[in-house]
Amino acid sequence: MSLILVGFMGAGKTTIGQQISPLIHLPQQDLDDLIIKKAGKPIPQIFDEVGEAGFRQLETQVLESTIDDAAVISTGGGVIMQTINRHLLQGALAPVVYLKTSFETILARIQNDDNRPLATNITAMARLFNQRQSLYEEVADIVVDTDAKSPAFISTEIMNQLASVSELRHSAM
Ligand SMILES: Nc1ncnc2c1ncn2[C@@H]1O[C@H](COP(=O)(O)OP(=O)(O)O)[C@@H](O)[C@H]1O
Ligand SMILES: O=C(O)C1=C[C@@H](OP(=O)(O)O)[C@@H](O)[C@H](O)C1
Ligand SMILES: [Mg+2]
Numbered sequence: 001m002s003l004i005l006v007g008f009m010g011a012g013k014t015t016i017g018q019q020i021s022p023l024i025h026l027p028q029q030d031l032d033d034l035i036i037k038k039a040g041k042p043i044p045q046i047f048d049e050v051g052e053a054g055f056r057q058l059e060t061q062v063l064e065s066t067i068d069d070a071a072v073i074s075t076g077g078g079v080i081m082q083t084i085n086r087h088l089l090q091g092a093l094a095p096v097v098y099l100k101t102s103f104e105t106i107l108a109r110i111q112n113d114d115n116r117p118l119a120t121n122i123t124a125m126a127r128l129f130n131q132r133q134s135l136y137e138e139v140a141d142i143v144v145d146t147d148a149k150s151p152a153f154i155s156t157e158i159m160n161q162l163a164s165v166s167e168l169r170h171s172a173m
Helices: 011-023 031-041 043-066 085-088 103-108 122-139 150-169
Strands: 003-006 028-030 072-073 096-100 140-143
Touching: 003 011, 011 028, 011 072, 011 150, 028 031, 031 072, 043 085, 085 122, 085 140, 096 122, 096 150, 103 122, 140 150
Parallel strands: 003 072, 003 096, 028 072, 096 140
Antiparallel strands: none
């Protein structure tokens, strides 16, 4: 069964996607990687040249083209900012898994990372973090807390939850 990972920067969407992909025998599609390939340049350079708005346009294009792929889709943390993206996520065939992580843990994981243009200032990050919580909840079918858990533990937890979702879907048929 495919799945889509959402959550704030540093929640582990890329890492967990990599771990789960061989477990469910599906390729990983990391939207940030697809954006980088499409633009032919790294994310900070995209932000510098076309701004966040230009980045968001590319993000919607790659989301639209992959959303119903048989894959583990790792989104970028800001994917839920655009209404159209939230509609795409809510209408997706695959369950959407929200990797929920406290702000303290996020800071410990990604502070000083120079590959994330929106993670350079703690006050601005905290504002984004607070704005986005309800949007992740809005699109999520499954919520998994990631604080103080290893990627392997989180991956197993997601696999178990997917098994229950699959059973529920079958029993409703
Ligand atoms: N559960 C976890 N426990 C500890 N470190 C983690 C965990 N998940 C991710 N990380 C680390 O946090 C950083 C950000 O992870 P990443 O997968 O890139 O997050 P995202 O794609 O959600 O922004 C990486 O250095 C990664 O190794
Ligand atoms: O939260 C965001 O707005 C962003 C998150 C990043 O992905 P990760 O969540 O994988 O870091 C990347 O898409 C870009 O830097 C913008
Ligand atoms: Mg990522």
